[in-house]
Amino acid sequence: MPSDVEVFALREEERRLKQEAKEKLKNANIYDKNVVQRKNFKALLAEDPDDIEFYEQLRKRDADKILINRQTPADRHFKKENLHDFIAKKREMFLVQYALGVKREEMRKLEEIAQAEEQKLLDDEKALEEDAAKFDAFLKENDKNSVEAIKRAENETKAKLEKIQEIKKLNVQIMSIRSEMSKNEDQLKDLQRYRVFLDKLTPREALEEGRRR
Missing domain, CATH: 1.10.287 (Helix Hairpins)
Structure with a gap:
């Protein structure tokens, strides 16, 4: 059974990785995103309600970009x-x-x-x-x-x-x-x-x- 220090270290590492993934997705262009990676990231975000809301905001922003680009x-x-x-x-x-x-x-x-x-x-x-x-x-x-x-x-x-x-x-x-x-x-x-x-x-x-x- 891991010690309290090891559990704390694992949680901090997991939080850091999730934050890095958020920043990368936030700064990425919709046309450069990979569908499979996005699905895996969404599964990762499902562990946290705040992360799900963050993901939905990014998805809405990308949908707005597509709508603007489709205008003649x-x-x-x-x-x-x-x-x-x-x-x-x-x-x-x-x-x-x-x-x-x-x-x-x-x-x-x-x-x-x-x-x-x-x-x-x-x-x-x-x-x-x-x-x-x-x-x-x-x-x-x-x-x-x-x-x-x-x-x-x-x-x-x-x-x-x-x-x-x-x-x-x-x-x-x-x-x-x-x-x-x-x-x-x-x-x-x-x-x-x-x-x-x-x-x-x-x-x-x-x-x-x-x-x-």
Whole structure:
């Protein structure tokens, strides 16, 4: 019966030989592999589940190489043209989406400004009403200052009208941006339908290659 040291040495040697065989098979070309040797190596790998998974990964890699080599120049040219068209449409869609994002952000800022101005107008109206009440009381108490009080009220009314005009201008800008966004969204929908059409025409391998890029 071998000693523990001998058993350990045998296991280490077996592990080293299996690792060397893995590296040789990994670096070998599929056309240079011998079928009998590959079957013997697979039997060797059957002792270890991790080795079986490693062998299957190599076999899949070699199968992919065969599939690529079998493609005709015409197939590759067709896929290349569709891929270029696909990339161009993707780029165009990105630009349209980016423009929509910019317009949405611009509209959001304008809406915030309009809301702030409306709130300010409400506050001014409330203050104006309070001032009007104070003004009435002031007139009753002191008629000699009525001219200045009237002038102040006129100025406040003028400021209120200016705020109203400013809000109207902001609303016009918002409507213009919404109209432009609607046009861009229609264009984006057309591009998305065209992309679906291209996806149906383009082979799956070309689509996967385009996504990896």
